[in-house]
Amino acid sequence: MSASLTLPAPAKLNRMLHIVGRRDDGYHELQTLFQIIDLSDSLTLTLREDGNIHLSTPLDGVACEDNLIVRAARLLQRHANTTQGATLAIDKRLPMGGGLGGGSSNAATVLAGLNKLWQLGLSSEALAKLGLELGADVPVFIHGHSAWAEGVGEKLTTVTLDTPWFVIIHPAVSVSTPRVFQDPELTRDSRPITMARALQGGASEWRNDCEAVVKKRYPQVAEALDWLARYAPSRLTGTGGCLFATFESEKAARTVAELAGQRWPAWAARGLNTSPLQDALGC
Ligand SMILES: C[C@](O)(CO)[C@H](O)COP(=O)(O)OP(=O)(O)OC[C@H]1O[C@@H](n2ccc(N)nc2=O)[C@H](O)[C@@H]1O
Numbered sequence: 461m462s463a464s465l466t467l468p469a470p471a472k473l474n475r476m477l478h479i480v481g482r483r484d485d486g487y488h489e490l491q492t493l494f495q496i497i498d499l500s501d502s503l504t505l506t507l508r509e510d511g512n513i514h515l516s517t518p519l520d521g522v523a524c525e526d527n528l529i530v531r532a533a534r535l536l537q538r539h540a541n542t543t544q545g546a547t548l549a550i551d552k553r554l555p556m557g558g559g560l561g562g563g564s565s566n567a568a569t570v571l572a573g574l575n576k577l578w579q580l581g582l583s584s585e586a587l588a589k590l591g592l593e594l595g596a597d598v599p600v601f602i603h604g605h606s607a608w609a610e611g612v613g614e615k616l617t618t619v620t621l622d623t624p625w626f627v628i629i630h631p632a633v634s635v636s637t638p639r640v641f642q643d644p645e646l647t648r649d650s651r652p653i654t655m656a657r658a659l660q661g662g663a664s665e666w667r668n669d670c671e672a673v674v675k676k677r678y679p680q681v682a683e684a685l686d687w688l689a690r691y692a693p694s695r696l697t698g699t700g701g702c703l704f705a706t707f708e709s710e711k712a713a714r715t716v717a718e719l720a721g722q723r724w725p726a727w728a729a730r731g732l733n734t735s736p737l738q739d740a741l742g743c
């Protein structure tokens with residue numbers, strides 16, 4: 461076993477997202493189609509014998525103890541009751557708080573990577589359950605495949621989706637996930653549908669129930685969405701503020717990403733069905 465692992469932590473898109481209810485604890489019941497894309501942070505995990513968890517690349521605006529990378533490592537260390545430690549380093553490329561799930565993905569990569577480095581032998585189910593304590597999107601990144609999700613996003617069924625090219629824009633505004641979910645104008649009563657129905661309907665029928673409220677509260681998101689929708693069908697991912705448009709060809713996506721890049725941070729990325737994390741871990 462090598463004493464160091466370098467692993468990707470990819471982003472996700474919510475190809476559709478319906479809010480079908482609200483639980484007693486305030487969390488919302490969702491129905492969503494998750495797709496992982498080939499846009500990733502990169503994490504390097506190095507074994508330490510002294511038991512310390514050390515983040516060598518702090519993120520601007522996030523205290524180390526709050527960083528999901530450190531929290532995931534400590535949670536696993538406690539859960540497995542191990543005396544092994546790790547030095548953690550991240551090359552951060554995904555925008556934070558944009559609905560691309562970067563923080564949850566970082567946590568999932570740390571859980572899966574340290575499970576291997578520390579030779580703990582925990583199952584994916586155990587890691588996903590542990591990860592859910594850190595964020596609603598951690599389980600799908602552990603699962604590592606396109607998925608239909610229910611509950612708060614943790615009840616996952618593997619699906620195979622089309623793998624188009626996307627243009628992703630991050631409007632220059634930070635959208636607060638709790639604020640969106642607390643908004644009095646958010647609709648929470650979409651009729652539950654079956655997975656088969658969601659898949660049959662296809663992209664032309666998909667929508668994100670957070671989009672209307674986010675557009676209203678964050679005019680910068682509305683402006684970027686109107687701009688992007690001139691080129692291709694476009695939607696909000698998660699609670700935003702990132703937006704994505706769907707293209708059949710890489711060339712068209714790269715052309716629009718370059719144009720968008722003159723106004724906002726923007727990327728062209730391909731939809732995947734298997735996570736590069738699973739490929740890297742060889743499972
Ligand atoms: C909306 C999604 O982006 C869909 O992928 C995610 O479910 C959000 O996941 P996340 O950012 O990891 O969210 P968390 O850190 O778990 O929750 C942030 C806050 O959002 C609200 N929240 C989140 C998820 C959910 N299903 N219902 C909620 O009401 C809760 O107030 C929670 O305190």
Ligand SMILES: Nc1ncnc2c1ncn2[C@@H]1O[C@H](COP(=O)(O)OP(=O)(O)OP(=O)(O)O)[C@@H](O)[C@H]1O
Nearest residue numbers: 527528556557558559560561562563564566597698
């Ligand atoms: N390693 C991390 N990477 C990104 N954000 C982190 C990290 N650790 C803590 N955070 C905090 O978590 C917040 C949400 O981060 P994240 O990038 O997961 O949001 P998101 O893309 O909106 O995710 P979601 O789609 O799950 O709502 C950030 O604003 C930041 O303060």
